[in-house]
Amino acid sequence: MLPKLLPVRTRPKPGESLSSWLARTAYENGIYLQTFCHLVWYRKPIWNRDTDRTGDFEILRHLASLTATSPTQALQTIIRHYEGIVFRHYLVSGTQRHVTSLGVYHRTRRGYGQTYCPLCLLEEGYFKLKWRFSFITACSRHDQRLWDRCWQCGTPICIHRGKWMHCDACQADLRHAPHLKRDSRAVELQKRLEGALENKLFWDVPVRTSLDFFDLIHDCTRALGTRYERNKAFRTAICELAGGSPDWIFPTEYYPQMETMECLYRHQLMAFAARILANWPWTFIACATRADFSTGYIFRDWKPTSSEFRRVAETFLAYKT
Ligand SMILES: [Zn+2]
Ligand SMILES: [Zn+2]
Numbered sequence: 001m002l003p004k005l006l007p008v009r010t011r012p013k014p015g016e017s018l019s020s021w022l023a024r025t026a027y028e029n030g031i032y033l034q035t036f037c038h039l040v041w042y043r044k045p046i047w048n049r050d051t052d053r054t055g056d057f058e059i060l061r062h063l064a065s066l067t068a069t070s071p072t073q074a075l076q077t078i079i080r081h082y083e084g085i086v087f088r089h090y091l092v093s094g095t096q097r098h099v100t101s102l103g104v105y106h107r108t109r110r111g112y113g114q115t116y117c118p119l120c121l122l123e124e125g126y127f128k129l130k131w132r133f134s135f136i137t138a139c140s141r142h143d144q145r146l147w148d149r150c151w152q153c154g155t156p157i158c159i160h161r162g163k164w165m166h167c168d169a170c171q172a173d174l175r176h177a178p179h180l181k182r183d184s185r186a187v188e189l190q191k192r193l194e195g196a197l198e199n200k201l202f203w204d205v206p207v208r209t210s211l212d213f214f215d216l217i218h219d220c221t222r223a224l225g226t227r228y229e230r231n232k233a234f235r236t237a238i239c240e241l242a243g244g245s246p247d248w249i250f251p252t253e254y255y256p257q258m259e260t261m262e263c264l265y266r267h268q269l270m271a272f273a274a275r276i277l278a279n280w281p282w283t284f285i286a287c288a289t290r291a292d293f294s295t296g297y298i299f300r301d302w303k304p305t306s307s308e309f310r311r312v313a314e315t316f317l318a319y320k321t
C-alpha cells in the first residue's frame with residue numbers, strides 16, 4: 001500500500017511531460033516504476049499507449065493527489081492542453097497534427113517521436129512536453145539539434161523502461177549524447193514557434209492567433225512535399241535563392257507526414273520553412289515561380305488550412321492544373 005501522500009512530493013517541473021513526471025516520481029521515491037503503476041492504477045493500461053497524448057484523467061488525478069500538485073499544473077503536462085493553441089481539435093486516435101508519433105507497440109516504441117536534448121537532461125533532469133511537437137527539432141537554449149534515439153545503439157527512447165534517463169537496450173546514459181549540428185535559421189523559426197506556444201506572436205507574417213501560425217507552418221511544410229519533381233525543384237530554388245544545402249535529404253519520394261518523420265528530416269523541413277517564411281511572401285513566391293509552381297499544382301492533392309497560405313498562393317501564382 002502507498003501512503004496518501006508520497007514521501008517525496010514530486011511536482012511537475014516547468015514544461016515537463018506526464019510520462020517524465022510519472023517516471024521521475026517513482027524514481028525519486030525509490031520505487032520501481034512498474035510496481036508504482038501497479039500499486040496506484042491496478043491493471044490500468046498506461047505504457048501501451050501514448051501517455052502524454054491521451055492524458056488519462058484518472059492517472060492525472062491520482063498522481064496529482066499523491067504529490068500534492070494542483071490540477072492546473074497537472075493538466076499542463078499533457079498534449080491535450082494545447083488544443084486551441086497548436087491544433088484545433090484534440091483527436092483520440094490517428095495522427096494528431098504537429099504531435100510526433102511514438103509508434104507504440106505493446107510497451108515498446110518503434111517510432112522516433114520522443115526526442116531529447118542531452119544538456120537539458122543533464123541540467124534540468126526531466127523530459128519536456130514540447131519535445132513531442134513535430135516543429136521542435138532543436139534546443140534553442142543549447143543551440144543543438146535534438147536526439148530522437150539512443151546515441152549509442154539507435155534504439156527509440158522509452159522513458160518508462162530501464163534506468164531513468166538511460167537507454168533500456170544498451171544502458172547508455174542519454175545525458176552523454178554528443179552534440180548535433182543544427183541549422184541556425186531553423187532554430188530562429190523555432191524560437192518564434194516557442195513564443196506562439198505561450199501565445200506570444202511576433203512573427204512578421206499576418207497571422208492573428210497561434211493556431212493560424214501553426215496552420216501556416218503545416219501548409220508550408222506540406223508544400224515542400226517530396227512526391228513530385230517540381231517539389232524537388234522548389235527546394236533547389238530555395239537553396240539557390242535563400243541559402244541552405246541541396247544535400248538535405250528526405251526519407252522517401254512520397255510525401256511523408258511530418259509527425260512520423262525522424263527528427264533530422266523534420267529539422268531539414270523546418271530549415272526550408274524558415275527560408276520561405278523570411279520576407280513572407282516574397283521568398284516563397286520567388287521560389288515557387290522558379291519551380292514552376294501554380295496554385296492548382298500545389299493544391300492538387302491537399303487543401304490548405306491556413307487562410308494566409310491560400311491567399312498568397314491564389315493571389316500570386318497562376319491557377320492552372
Ligand atoms: Zn537543451
Ligand atoms: Zn542504447
